[in-house]
Amino acid sequence: MIIGVPKEIKSDEYRVAVVPGGVEQLKRAGHRVLIERGAGVGSGIADADYEAYGAEMVSSAAEVWERAELICKVKEPLAEEFPHIRPKQVLFTYLHFAASRELTEGVRDSGCVAIAYETIVDEQGRLPLLAPMSEVAGKMSIQEGAKYLERPMMGRGILLGGIPGVEPANVLVLGGGIVGTAAARMAAGLGAAVTIMDIDLYRLRYLADVMPANVTTVYSTPEAIRRHLQTADLVIGAVLIPGARCPMLIRRENLKLMPPGAVIVDVGVDQGGCCETTRPTTHGDPTYVVENVVHYGVANMPGAVGRTSTFGLTNATIPYLVKLASLGWEKACAADPGLAAGVNMAFGKITNQPVAEAFGLRFEPLVLK
Secondary structure (H helix, E strand, O other): OEEEEOOOOOOOOOOOOOOHHHHHHHHHOOOEEEEEOOOOHHHOOOHHHHHHOOOEEEOOHHHHHHHOOEEEOOOOOOHHHHHHOOOOOEEEEOOOHHHOHHHHHHHHHHOOEEEEHHHOOOOOOOOOOOHHHHHHHHHHHHHHHHHHOOHHHOOOOOOOOOEOOEOOOEEEEEOOOHHHHHHHHHHHHOOOEEEEEEOOHHHHHHHHHHOOOOEEEEEOOHHHHHHHHOOOOEEEEOOOOOOOOOOOOEOHHHHHHOOOOOEEEEHHHHHOOOEOOOOOEOOOOOEEEEOOEEEEOEOOHHHHHHHHHHHHHHHHHHHHHHHHHHHOHHHHHHHOHHHHOOEEEEOOEEOOHHHHHHHOOOEOOOOOO
């Protein structure tokens, strides 16, 4: 099979979908790999590094899209890429359809087979291709939140960990999954007073056992969220429903409860976010203020640390990519129901129910030959 890797064109996106070691694995399995020139530069990977492992370097993204049977990316295609997508071509990337009707309809109308990293599950029901970037985003959420708490950034002027004689910042983490756990650990390590909320009591019991003493677990209810917003200096939105839009946990009127200059980092922005006033931003222009609260809504946070993120992501994706290329997407999905869960669209049909429900579109279950 011919696998194509175009350069990412999303603003400030420095990741690349395949590393030289992945090229070697694909070549050993009998496949051809096309890499757009310069695709790996943001991750510190030169064209010569790819060529050394047998990749064919291609001058334009258009040629990659035209020649490849399977396109492997990191982020969802942008509108200018829609015309390049061919019927029956396999698109393997993060898609996060529920956050954008334009994206959903654009990819659906292309007639391709769209396999989303974020809805693939393993035998334990985990999300193996989402996990590494969730870890990165969780840690980054605290780095960015700490920065935007600084007064020159319109924040409250608070040092996250405080100093002797001055109390630390209060950090509220909404969601106890991978993002929330990574964020809570990072914030706690810096000395903040951390509260982590979730609706899964078993998860809260686990977190209570493994987290340091400056992390408190609280069962999440609307009332509890409102109460903790009143003292929160930094809020991390870390909730996820696979394939679906994030649940709305913070309403605009709730912002008035927060201290002026508080910061919200909504990691789930690429799934719509858990705050009503969240909207996507970029690394170049990451924040805006609503009701005296600083909002950080960068939709590709891990892209800023391209090298770490690229190698973390491809460690997880390459085994699936080799399987898809070697067996073909239908046989691979028939053999692996968890991989089949990643098929969000096929030949103009939406095969992921939460995606269809997000926009009131028709859902058709995936049928494999």
